[in-house]
Amino acid sequence: MTLHSKTPAGLDGVIAAATALSHVDGERGELVIAGHRLGELAQSASFEAVTARLWSLAKGEEIGPERVKVDLGIARERAFETLPRLLAASEGLPVVSGFRAAVAALGPVEGLPDEAAIVGAMPVIAAALARRAAGLSPVAPDPSLGHAADTLRMLRGEAPAEAEAKALDAYLVTVCDHGMNASTFAARVVASTNADLFMAVTAGYCALTGPLHGGAPEPVLAMLDAIGSRENIAGWIDAALSRGERLMGFGHRIYRVRDPRADVLRKAVGLLGGRGVDLGFAAEVEAYGRDALAKAKPDRPLDTNVEFYTAILLDALRIPRAAFTPVFATGRAAGWTAHAREQQRTGRLLRPASLYTGVVPG
Known part of the structure; x- marks a missing residue:
């Protein structure tokens, strides 16, 4: 005999503590x-x-x-x-x-x-x-x-x-x-x-x-390095999604819309005057990635998360x-x-x- 009943996967929706933080x-x-x-x-x-x-x-x-x-x-x-x-x-x-x-x-x-x-x-x-x-x-x-x-x-x-x-x-x-x-x-x-x-x-x-929590910023840069240039964006992303690969810097367990931290960090990158990763190139990768994910997975919101601009910011700071x-x-x-x-x-x-x-x- 086995015991079984429904339980929230990953404790989603379960309140574990009260916090004012x-x-x-x-x-x-x-x-x-x-x-x-x-x-x-x-x-x-x-x-x-x-x-x-x-x-x-x-x-x-x-x-x-x-x-x-x-x-x-x-x-x-x-x-x-x-x-x-x-x-x-x-x-x-x-x-x-x-x-x-x-x-x-x-x-x-x-x-x-x-x-x-x-x-x-x-x-x-x-x-x-x-x-x-x-x-x-x-x-x-x-x-x-x-x-x-x-x-x-x-x-x-x-x-x-x-x-x-x-x-x-x-x-x-x-x-x-x-x-x-x-x-x-x-x-x-x-x-x-x-x-x-x-x-x-x-x-x-x-x-x-x-890697499902804080380990994603470094792979974002590896992805941008692999794409390399503007003319490769569409082909690289489409091929990655066709292979079932995850696009680094997109999607979040909680956010159904854009991660608010991404916009704050994008502004912080702007303070640095274009050092590190080409911000225009990164923005094109972000835009195409969001559109491609929306088409490939219309029932699963996958917008930009904190790791995308974390990677760009820390790289621009030469960390x-x-x-x-x-x-x-x-x-x-x-x-x-x-x-x-x-x-x-x-x-x-x-x-x-x-x-x-x-x-x-x-």
Whole structure:
């Protein structure tokens, strides 16, 4: 005898937690973070300011952006002091896996909240790993700079232009939180056991590395490289779809319309004056891809998602492709830490039921 009844595939529609941190409206194509629409935040608030709002809501206490900026600057310095130990944990691993090992090796920093220690350490680790892969030495942080500007400085070994820092800051704001996505849910599950934030964030990062979640930006560039030129767009995309291949940078589990983050990042790319991928060429790929997908799969909305312009933006900022996922995590860690705190403060152990489909002994 077997037991069977209908259950939502992938837990779609199942409410696992109550949160004041962010909300995704897939039908309207809207993302609200800490009570503000993403478009408004990306134009008016720094990463530190948005992080302060998330942590304030999660902890139930007012935390100002200046305090966050100071704490993140101190955390970057402390993380750099411990780099030999962190890099030892990642020895011999590629950047994405090495980042996981180094994040797992993080621990409390005296005088700092754990969430600041985590978010502050991430760009230090990402930059050091990317530079090690290129045969370069790590660059010490500058705590007087904003988080985005110092991230670029540590990655590239030179101070970024103001437009570059603003573009990366807009990116970090854009990806800092996104409802109950897979990595955030993983972090909340671990936090619900009363494990510490370091454990919860490590779990979140592991989920982020999966190609169905945060691992798509690099393949977007590989797709654009393969297409190569405007005259190849139609033939390449049509052939890929005829083979049943996925077009990278299109489609989202939640959004039934265009991902609102794509437009914010397209504007951020515009700040950089056409560096990196030809924006006109990318726009033609995007337009043809959307039309081709609408014809090939009329019953399945597949519009542009965040990865498409993430790839173009990070490439224009000269961030190594191998570091794309760790840089994504640098922004998303603000949300992971906030969700972990909120879960521990207002939630309970997450222990869903399962549907047994095996044999029941008689």
